[in-house]
Amino acid sequence: MLVTAFAIIRIRNLFSVVILTGLFSLLAAAIYILMDAVDVAFTEAAVGAGVSTVLMLGTLALTTNDEKSTYKNRAVPAAILSIITGAMLIYGTLDMPNYGDAKAPIHQHVAPRYLNQSAQEIGLPNVVTSVLASYRSYDTLGETFVIFTAAMGVLAIIGRGRRRRKKENVEQEAKT
Amino acid sequence: MITDHLIILQIIIPLIAAPFCVFIRNANVTWALATVISWICLAISITLMQQVMVTGEIIYELGGWAAPWGIEYRVDMLNAWVLVIVTSVGAVVTPYAKLSAEKEIDNDRLYIFYAMLLLCETGLLGITVTGDAFNLFVFLEISALSTYVLISMGKDRRGLTAAYRYLIMGTLGATFYITGVGLLYMQTGSLNIADLGKLIPDVADSRTVQAALAFMTVGLCVKLALFPLHMWLPNAYAFAPSVVTVFLAATATKVAVYALVRVIFTIFGGVDILEAVQISDVLIAMAIVAMFGGSAVAIYQTNIKRMLAYSSLAQIGYMILGLSMNSVLGVSAGLVHLFNHAMMKGGLFMVMGCVVYRIGSAKLGDMAGLGKQMPLTMGAFVLGGLSLIGVPLTVGFVSKWALLQAALEKGWWPIAVLIVISSLMAVVYIWRVVEVVYFQAAPAGRVAVKEAPLMMMIPMLTLIGAAYYFGIDGTTTMDIAGRAAESLIGGLK
Amino acid sequence: MTPEQIIPWSIGLPLLGAFGIWITGKSPNLRETVTLITAAIVFILVASLFDNVSAGERPSWVFGEMLPGLSISFVVEPLGMVFAGIASFLWIITTVYTVGYMRGHHEQNQTRFYICFAVAISSALGIAFAGNMLTLFVFYEILTISTFPLVTHSGTPEAKRAGRIYLGILIGTSIALQLVAIIWTYTLTGTLDFTPGGILEGKVAPVMVSVLLALYIFGIGKAALMPFHRWLPAAMVAPTPVSALLHAVAVVKAGVFTVLKVTVYIFGIDLLQATDAGLWIAYMAATTILLASLVAMKKDNLKARLAYSTISQLSYIILGAMMASSLGILGGAMHIVMHAFGKITLFFCAGAIMVACHKTEISQMNGLGRKMPITFICFLIASLSIIGLPPFGGVWSKWYLALAAADTGQVIFVAVLMISSLLNVAYLIPIVVRAFYNDPDPETHDDHNDQDDHGHVAVATHHPSDAGGANQWKIGNLREAPIACVGALAFTAMGCFVLFFYADRIQTFLLPILEGTNG
Amino acid sequence: MMEFPGQLIYWIVVVMMMMGFYIVIAQGNFVKKIVGLNVFQVSVFLLYITMGKVNGGTAPILADGIEVFSNPLPHVLILTAIVVGVATTSLGLALVVRINEEYGTIEDDDILEQESDV
């Protein structure tokens, strides 16, 4: 994955970049499965590798395929900023519980109830679904509205009406 | 019965109204719907405010699941206050929106515009009432996405790039925020804000928690456009449709400030985090730079919407300055400025909306001679400008008074002086406009301009009037802000 | 009406009047009647308070709470009573004068002019009756803003430039210095009410007293203490009635009035005496007195000369306040009255000359006294009063000031007062002399527009050259200004004389303000 | 360094996050910025998922005979976050398409140049 991410930075051909991003998502999905997050992996594969890639390809089809210039002037400050932020995070990780440690606080406070009692309270085997659709169903409602917003937004931005008018403008410009 | 569910009604009424707009698709009907809804919201928020005053904190368990397991809504003085700010601006903006939006937005998209406006308001309200750190993120995104769309809907193509840049910055900010939430969750196992507040003191010296604080703060500072994370704001405000600018300027950054307050004083309140890790020094420094940078750049702007946007940056600096003083006075100064700035900046941007409606431009040069042609509108501008400067009898004075007092109480002389100097800079940029508007003759080519239509004028005068009403009677607002501040700081000392 | 009710009425009535003026703006006669009636009623209202106050009552009225613990409230006490009395009384006279002047001068936008004027008077009364520093500050700012359109009335680039200086200095000093001082006081004491004997005693370190005092005194830009005096000469581009009432009476007196209020009721004379905090400001005031007089001598433009004279005279009052003795305070307070009558007369004369003969520069006034004898006689009377010669009112205030200076052992201030009186003579009397004894210049008609070497006055008069004749009141070879103008200025000149005899009444009336002090 | 192996996976995640972050701020191409945003977000998702993992646990689907489960809550959160992510991406891309139509380019520098001309 690291290699993929690095390749995304270096490669200038946007088509390849997009394909690599899809690959990156797929790899992430694979890792999710390793980490027992099957639902997430499913979604990531469908969305990250599927929908996003298709949309990006669609965008590229409408715009351009190659990145044009280099942005050396920004590279150094950007790198410094990233490194500082990263260092901050690494600093933060130093006090984290070990990976996979079952005694970490994260597994002690809220989660046990979902695992132990959802069977009685909700009655579904898939705890993720129980949490998603019942315990934290309100988040999911919000999520649905996010998607709704995005879809309406895309309609507003590149829906049909505007394009038609735009085309007339272009024609007019071409004439003059 | 229904009073028990007011909190949730506050959110879901506008939320459900948004898809209705999609069904209706008729611009006028959706507008009427949005207006009615926004007034209902205002009524609800005021009722909530009264309830909170009587009964204290109100808790609502969504889905019937108790707090750390489910998501809860939790309204105290502070939220109720922010709710009132957002809904009252919403209630004034929607009537205003009709004409302005018809002029500046493609008519076949108006229904989407109103849906987005409702969603944006819902998102902001959702951020405000929620007691759950992750739920906050979800509503942050609802409001953010709808904001991007709203900004891009104008006819100026620069609105598109502004929206895009905001999208990048905003998403980065939101991602920073959830990174921070994740780190906190890792250390405590909880996502509930109140619960976190209890758990944090035990793990406060963990480096993870410190990193979490840093990430959440940075993420929210992007949203509230604190210097140096403000780059998205001026263009977004300048090139968005006027009515969108009014709404955003008066609400969006305020809610982000609120979220920051929650993080600092509720989540990290138990450990007096401002002192503990010296964030306050950093915040104060940034706030002061914002105050000066914002005002200084504002002086050189030729687009007045942009000028006001930069002035907003400076005003955000005041708010953050007040909050980072970490005293009851300081925090209440910051909180009261939330409201006050919403009134005056909303009013000023409404003036600009009227100007754009009539002359189709927000450039200073094009506004010459408007003082004669649009006397009421321009009079409102002067009044709003005076408030921005902080002249007595205006809300700006109330905030500045409180802020200065807080600074002096701490014995921070230089800061008091800086506050004063920066408000003098406001004199300069407001003055530039007054001069052009009143003292220059209208350009010869321009067709005679009429006064703004009544439907835009009334909301505009309402906001400006409010800026004076609450300037003359600052006790109500100061009292509420003071109580909110006490409840925040009180938990800490 | 009870005294308590009079307060809101007297402040609110000018505002009502302003509204009435706006409504009747289409018909000049009606409009000016409204102004006059309003002015008269306001004066009657204010005057009716006089007895209550001199009987020791302190009528008060609270408008509302602006900030928690801080209300917009009003209390009438002798000092404010005096100031309000002068402002409202002179408003009537100025209105009469204005009618003549504005019509004679064919000014534009007269309705706006009258409205702003009424608002300015309302805020001056607000300042006079203010019960605490915050209220005072509020009206102080309203006064600044409402007079701004008057300063830029003519709309010329010159006027705009002046307006910018005016607003910049007044708003700048008030927000940057005065407001800070007010808030500081509030954080120290928890109150801003004007209290006999002051509120700061024992609440502030002696060293900081002088810092705080400096913030106040320099923050009150309207008192025109150098180096914040530039706005006053700049404001002379305004029509003369404005210069007369506002920039010789209402605005500048609001400034020194505030200085007195702050000295007496915020700091308390005792505190200032004990700490000597005011001394260096007194030196500043003395410097201002002398420098401004010297500058005045060099000005050829009449209104500019009068403006610098005003600056110099205002510093008398500041000096009186800063000497921190009861005599000084009394002298200062009386000087508010005396100077008001004197200076308004001088400005009226300047305006009359401008209306009748279109002269603005002193060097053009040769022999004018023969054409306008009444005007110049009044000018002489007012000059003598300003200089401080008996039998005119000005002598008393100067007398008290000099006594105070001698009393506090500051001989140098006595000297300053003397020298400045001489300078007064030097810059006022030659005008009269020139007008009466020099031969008139050959008639140069209508060249007054561009004879403006000092850049202070550029009153655009757009009437054709022969229309000037209609503005004059001709009897034989006399060419006086319209009767409304001449009547007004004669009346105020009379006032200078009358005040000479009533000075003791004023003094007894003012004495209670020193309650609560030992000195 | 006892904790070295335990933290290593976080560090890898952090490095990826920062690569994404770098792309967003350093690259001038609008599509690539969005790609960077995706990389950044996916990395944050990974961070959540990694902290939800319990050694020896299985996917949180209740079944007889299994006692140890990984923490389901991060999964839920990330499900939501992924959706939000794709919503943002689609909106961003829509904007890019429009920007390309209006400006004829999707390079930051070119657009800045065009805007400064106006």
Added chain:
Amino acid sequence: MKRAEMRIMQHKVVLRVVSKFLIPFILLFGLYVQWHGDFGPGGGFQAGVIFAAAFILYALIFGVDKTRQAVPAWITRCGLAVGVFIYAGVGVATLFLGENFLNYNALAHDPIHGQHLGILLVELGVGVTVCCAMITIFIAFAGRGRK
């Protein structure tokens, strides 16, 4: 994907046949994921995406116009709204039944049944919205390309 490629695809017979064959199965799989989410991985969101994928495939192969004929704009647009209505409606229903918002226990006498029903309904809402959203977004992009 290039526009040219897209157009070529519309003429490949094999693709057309295969996809015609495939699309029903994708739809079926989508439905399975929708209803099976309670037990295994999956749920409304994933199902919605898969369901939409079928239409997207159709659009890729047969062109946007044909897809638009099959699924008119108003259907997807209303679908968007209907989906969120279902979700929010469940919440409102619980409100009317006297419980807190989204407390499914109110939906049936037995809390467990209530929870089942509630989860099923909201997952349906999510599925509908996501599916329609994806189709809308895709068509907006693809529709943009044709000159």
